[in-house]
């Protein structure tokens with residue numbers, strides 16, 4: 001998911017802070033490179049990044065809200081399955 005991550009890093013959209021992008025990159029590392037689906041627990045993400053689960057929720061919400069990942073409606077264990085997507089972004093850099 002290298003292209004997804006690098007595009008995310010370059011996005012200038014408001015609300016996509018460096019912390020949100022780092023969470024995105026960490027999620028991207030867990031994604032299936034063939035179809036962009038990903039399931040990784042917020043407890044796991046919090047442990048990797050040294051942040052609370054509520055920070056993970058907050059930052060993931062920013063990624064979902066701006067169209068960088070969508071909920072597939074499926075679950076794997078207790079984790080939701082998301083699909084990483086590159087939004088039709090108007091920031092001028094995507």
Ligand SMILES: [Zn+2]
Nearest residue numbers: 011089091094
């Ligand atoms: Zn953008």
